[in-house]
Amino acid sequence: MEHEQRSQARLSPSGDTQDIAAILAPRLAYFAGVARTEHVTRAAQEMQVPQSTLSRALVRLERDLGVDLFARHGRTVSLTPAGRTFLTSVERALAEVERAAEEVRADVDPASGKVAFGFLHTMGFETVPGLIRAFRVDHPRVRFSLVQNYGEAMIERLRAGELDLCLTSPVPDAPDLVARRLDEQRLRLVVPDDHRLASRRRVRLAEAAEEAFVTLEPGYGLRRITDDLCRQAGFRPRIAFEGEEAETLRGLVAAGLGVALLPPPAVPRPGVAELTVTAPRAAREIGVAWRAGIPDTPPVAAFKRFLLSRRGHLLPD
Template identity: 90%
Template sequence: MMHQQRSAARLSPSGDTEDVVALLAPRLAYFAGVARTEHVTRAAQEMQVPQSTLSRALVRLEEDLGVELFARRGRTVSLTPVGRTFLASVERALAEIERAAEEARADVDPAAGKVTFGFPHTMGAETVPGLIHAFRADHPRVRFSLVQNYGEAMLEKLRAGELDLCLTSPVPDAPDLVARRLDEQKLRLVVPADHRLAGRRRIRLAEAADETFVTLEPGYGLRRITDDLCRKAGFAPRIAFEGEEAETLRGLVAAGLGVALLPPPAVPRPGVVELTVTAPRAVREIGVAWLEGHVDTPPVAAFKRFLLSRRGRLLPD
């Protein structure tokens, strides 16, 4: 009894849960195997472990828990009521571990693994679907987990290990990240169809200095680019509305609520006119980034090589 009390104290609620798991986990599969066969010798043969090893593991498990899991009759055993309750939880835990192991193996399978890929909202309608379609022509079974977010949030997900790769604009320059420029995209000044500038095809951005702008919120790469371009044109934009999605901004422009610097739309939007900006040079660079030192799985490495091979032709014509 004293030995059981000492063992139970090691697993008391005040103990460290991680220590409990480390103590019990190696013995759970042995316990489940013996519970399934109700025979120590047979279980040892099935699991290909020495019978003495199996017997000692079961004794230690009971001592560590401070309960009797088996009623013993020679080499034949049967579960106690406590043992049956414990077995139900152990089988669920072992099944979950097996499922997690299968998923981990599947994710790194060169032919059918998974890539967790992030990209800005502005590239979700056309660019990313086109890229994945082209990549899967040679890798038809690779799976993707797609994450859309704004630039700073995307980089934080990279740093947290939640993404394998991400498209980003501007291209980041940070010591803990690796980034490669892939392409650039022209930005246009979008104005309402009845705007005083709507009859123009080209414009210097300085000519819009007195306009009200609608922009993405701070933290978005396109917002940073907008602020930088306006500063180069000699003014700070007067901002009336901030949003989270480029097509929403186009809707605000169509409603006459301001003008915006935006990349070309996937589908032309009625109610607006898109003007070419001649000065300053209005483009946004698109790059791919990943965490420095990150070890790529085969499917991630294949997709990275594919993206880098698309330099200069990442974006649709």
């Protein structure tokens, strides 16, 4: 009697929903099985549980809900109006649980599972499609959820568990992450094709100290690298425009609105000249990062091994 009062108290309108779910959840499948067969013995046989276990579970379920779900007729049972109402929601809930279970099992399947992979915008035109194409030679059915973003935003999503791996720059150094350097990408000083430096193949960055720069917004890894390289060259860049995407900056340069430090384009852009920077050494490291202490699913582990095997050969020549 005391136990019954405690159960009813937990299931009162003012009770905690999570407590209610914890009490009811193990019994819902039993309820649905008996409702389907309208026979306790037959349901117990189908579900391969002792009939006594099933009977006790139903009695406790009705007691905890405070309503009769079944009308008993000897060895058979039939749903009461309350039972029919409850069954509709129970079947929907069980179907959703089954769907969720199938989805997570599918995501970790070694052959056809899913990898949530983040990467920089500048990696999206050529590098990442090439990597995935090469990986799928041996793993043709692995699926990818792809996210393009700037470095800090990707690290946030990685920490939130929304990404399994991310390809980023600079390579992060944090205790909750594991990161491995994969490659290095040279940066170029991009100038309009009618610029005073356009006829040069090589240039010292200090020669652009008086120029207006177009750069990515603060928070982007390439922006931090640009500011640091200019500092090493002895000046602070005069920022004319800030953007969110490297090829947009290249377009601004072509329009004569400034110069920029950018990685090589996937496709040559008319209207600009791309100059090798001899001093300081202008390059950015590209690395892969993942959360420390989080076990990999088989498809994530396979793609991680693949990326690490490309160390030094990640980027197109």
